[in-house]
Amino acid sequence: xxxxxxxxxxxxxxxxxxxLSLDNVQLIDCDVEEPNAYLLLxxxxxxxxxxxxxxxxxxxxxxxxxxECSKFCQYHAIFTTADKILVFPELCHSCGGCALVCPxxxxxxxxxxxxxxxxxxxxxxxxxxxxxxxGKPMAVPIIKAVKKYLKQDLNIxxxxxxxxxxxxxxxxxxxxxxxxxxxxxxxGLHDLKIAIQVLKTLGIPFGVVINxxxxxxTKVYDYCKEDGIRxxxxxxxxxxxxxxxxQGIPFSLEMPEWNEKFQVLYEEIRMLVKK
Amino acid sequence: MKQLTILSGxxxxxxxxxxxxxxxxxxxxxxxDCDVDAPDLHMLLHPxxxxxxxxxxxxxxxxxxxxxxxxxxxxxxxxxxxxNADLNVEAISCEGCNVCVVVCPVHAIILxxxxxxxxxxxxxxxxxxxxxxxxxxESNSGKLVTLVRQNAKILAENKNCDLIIIxxxxxxxxxxxxxxxxxxxxxxxxxxxxxxxxxxxxxxKLLKHFNVVPFVCVxxxxxxxxxxxxxxxxxxxxxxxxxxxxxxxxxxxxxMVNGKAVVEYSPESxxxxxxxxxxxxxxxxxxxxxx
Numbered sequence: 001x002x003x004x005x006x007x008x009x010x011x012x013x014x015x016x017x018x019x020l021s022l023d024n025v026q027l028i029d030c031d032v033e034e035p036n037a038y039l040l041l042x043x044x045x046x047x048x049x050x051x052x053x054x055x056x057x058x059x060x061x062x063x064x065x066x067x068e069c070s071k072f073c074q075y076h077a078i079f080t081t082a083d084k085i086l087v088f089p090e091l092c093h094s095c096g097g098c099a100l101v102c103p104x105x106x107x108x109x110x111x112x113x114x115x116x117x118x119x120x121x122x123x124x125x126x127x128x129x130x131x132x133x134x135g136k137p138m139a140v141p142i143i144k145a146v147k148k149y150l151k152q153d154l155n156i157x158x159x160x161x162x163x164x165x166x167x168x169x170x171x172x173x174x175x176x177x178x179x180x181x182x183x184x185x186x187x188g189l190h191d192l193k194i195a196i197q198v199l200k201t202l203g204i205p206f207g208v209v210i211n212x213x214x215x216x217x218t219k220v221y222d223y224c225k226e227d228g229i230r231x232x233x234x235x236x237x238x239x240x241x242x243x244x245x246x247q248g249i250p251f252s253l254e255m256p257e258w259n260e261k262f263q264v265l266y267e268e269i270r271m272l273v274k275k
Numbered sequence: 276m277k278q279l280t281i282l283s284g285x286x287x288x289x290x291x292x293x294x295x296x297x298x299x300x301x302x303x304x305x306x307x308d309c310d311v312d313a314p315d316l317h318m319l320l321h322p323x324x325x326x327x328x329x330x331x332x333x334x335x336x337x338x339x340x341x342x343x344x345x346x347x348x349x350x351x352x353x354x355x356x357x358x359n360a361d362l363n364v365e366a367i368s369c370e371g372c373n374v375c376v377v378v379c380p381v382h383a384i385i386l387x388x389x390x391x392x393x394x395x396x397x398x399x400x401x402x403x404x405x406x407x408x409x410x411x412x413e414s415n416s417g418k419l420v421t422l423v424r425q426n427a428k429i430l431a432e433n434k435n436c437d438l439i440i441i442x443x444x445x446x447x448x449x450x451x452x453x454x455x456x457x458x459x460x461x462x463x464x465x466x467x468x469x470x471x472x473x474x475x476x477x478x479x480k481l482l483k484h485f486n487v488v489p490f491v492c493v494x495x496x497x498x499x500x501x502x503x504x505x506x507x508x509x510x511x512x513x514x515x516x517x518x519x520x521x522x523x524x525x526x527x528x529x530x531m532v533n534g535k536a537v538v539e540y541s542p543e544s545x546x547x548x549x550x551x552x553x554x555x556x557x558x559x560x561x562x563x564x565x566x
Contacts (some may be wrong), residue, residue: 134447135481163312163445185531186531187287201411245468
């Protein structure tokens with residue numbers, strides 16, 4: 001069973017509090033640009049490994065400087081000059097095309113480190129998260145690496161990166177359900193609508209959790225009502241919740257009445273997915 | 276002409292609120308919304324679109340079923356899982372690498388340009404604006420950011436503006452990098468939360484990597500003054516200038532609901548005053564005209 005959730009302020013808080021409220025949970029933090037779940041959970045680190053992409057290396061003895069590789073590459077990651085071939089690992093998507101078109105088979109592959117993957121445990125939660133190295137542009141290969149650790153026999157919760165472009169798509173792909181965390185403001189509504197378009201394209205069912213309920217206006221509610229979108233939960237705007245979050249304390253630890261609410265939410269989603 | 280990017284590690288820290296306020300306060304600036312995934316600035320500045328450009332940032336494989344012999348070589352060679360079991364191209368996964376085109380023995384696949392979004396040039400009550408919208412689920416947001424910045428630069432040159440204010444996107448990946456290359460300074464909006472401190476450290480590292488002068492402001496500092504102080508001392512130790520401490524004020528959300536920048540909606544509020552004070556500091560540090 002997979003769950004993903006995204007969009008807006010403090011989505012990590014929803015993922016973490018839900019994880020704490022359930023049994024047999026694996027929490028996967030796919031926000032590899034700014035991973036935060038571990039800050040709230042203080043887990044015991046079990047394993048760290050490097051994440052690599054494959055980038056081309058040119059064997060100068062075989063290379064005839066014909067330029068076919070550069071002509072082929074759609075990402076301008078390999079460049080032929082008068083006397084040498086330059087490779088730009090940051091631009092390479094590891095598609096394998098340059099080696100495919102090279103007439104003298106002069107291209108092989110080497111590993112290029114782009115970040116790390118960590119597995120850890122906190123209470124009975126298994127946590128897996130990645131961290132993109134500063135200065136590396138591509139988050140997707142790390143998200144793919146993190147997702148290889150999914151344990152299908154556990155209740156899996158994925159914390160998604162913000163936005164709706166490739167890192168978000170990579171995260172939600174294959175999920176059974178997506179919880180969209182939003183807030184009742186014009187910004188919240190606008191970002192919610194974009195995320196919903198992506199989920200509809202991918203055919204993933206979803207529902208909405210309204211965070212900071214009570215601020216802003218009613219347009220998110222009106223929109224959900226009109227489009228028949230289920231509002232799964234409201235988390236009111238409370239100074240106490242905001243303060244706990246700022247200290248890095250999941251609010252359900254201090255406000256145990258929320259454990260049951262998250263359990264009910266999870267059951268409701270399970271029923272929706274089964275249908 | 277100077278360029279200032281406004282950043283934050285996470286979304287929802289108040290970046291756009293500050294960018295919109297600066298756009299109102301600046302007398303001779305172009306504003307560029309480079310959060311192309313989830314642009315929000317237009318909801319506060321209400322741009323009137325003068326010109327629209329189609330953005331074709333990527334290509335996509337298109338398979339001609341009438342020629343296809345079902346050999347499956349394309350599926351086997353695709354590194355992105357973009358060709359499914361029925362040998363159809365799943366456009367959302369395709370990165371337009373061209374490998375399937377080359378391996379297809381019967382030339383049944385071509386690469387086609389795809390509509391990846393739109394870029395706009397607009398006029399607001401406070402000057403010109405460059406912005407864009409990435410088509411949902413599209414990749415290559417970095418390229419679209421670059422296009423928005425080019426548009427902003429052309430506008431600024433034509434209209435003799437002395438500053439470009441860039442609203443960046445969250446994170447530290449490709450669209451963020453595209454929004455800070457070659458700028459004069461970046462303002463990082465940090466929240467006084469544990470996550471906020473962590474995200475700030477990563478963004479500051481990125482700015483250092485690209486040799487961009489960092490400024491920091493703490494938004495809603497009074498939600499946790501201990502953490503706000505931690506940010507201050509961290510910045511002092513690392514010689515990063517802290518240009519403002521913005522208090523929590525519900526007027527910020529009210530301004531947003533009313534589609535206005537907070538300095539416009541409630542100019543007398545403590546938030547608006549702090550933002551105005553911050554703007555004065557930054558504009559004098561950047562040497563541009565104030566009010």
